[in-house]
């Protein structure tokens with residue numbers, strides 16, 4: 469494999485790159501909604517107002533999802549700001565359910581707090597902590613996510629001096645701006661940086677267009693003929709071996 473220019477920075481996608489996101493998302497989605505239904509029902513009962521149907525009976529999860537999609541269409545700038553979309557959708561549905569505006573806002577905020585608590589129960593792959601600790605001795609690291617995990621709330625957040633929430637800056641990947649923002653803050657040019665992520669469209673393509681090296685994490689795919697500068701790995705744990713093949717510095721990790 470060809471030796472690449474010495475790398476100075478590595479940027480990472482989060483969801484489905486550093487951990488498996490599906491189970492966490494399902495538990496978060498159902499968990500915070502059930503919490504809202506239960507707690508709101510108890511609050512209304514106390515006030516002698518709980519009737520039938522309950523909030524979640526009137527607005528099942530599918531209705532919540534449809535409401536968010538409609539909001540994203542009518543607020544295109546916010547389309548990737550999932551936290552805003554969720555809270556706004558909840559607030560509007562709660563108002564439609566009959567809560568006054570102040571109560572609808574408070575309950576939407578409370579449900580989102582519960583959502584965020586559950587959302588951050590991600591379990592990074594066991595190799596990720598030593599991987600990031602080792603890489604941070606050789607490279608400047610950043611995270612770039614379209615999701616709503618605030619990486620600084622996680623223990624591994626300390627390895628990321630720069631953390632970009634692309635949806636909240638109204639420029640979800642594949643928009644190049646979150647990549648440029650990360651590289652600008654790290655003080656590194658694209659040619660000296662590598663991006664690692666699981667999405668071809670949101671991670672690999674925009675990174676390559678900017679001239680970064682791109683690592684595509686995708687366990688389901690056999691190694692295909694890939695464009696220059698794109699590297700395929702089944703799992704992020706294989707990154708040190710790839711870096712060595714590219715003639716780059718890499719930490720020694722067990723099994724790498």
Ligand SMILES: [Mg+2]
Pocket residue numbers: 481482483484485665666667
């Ligand atoms: Mg991802």
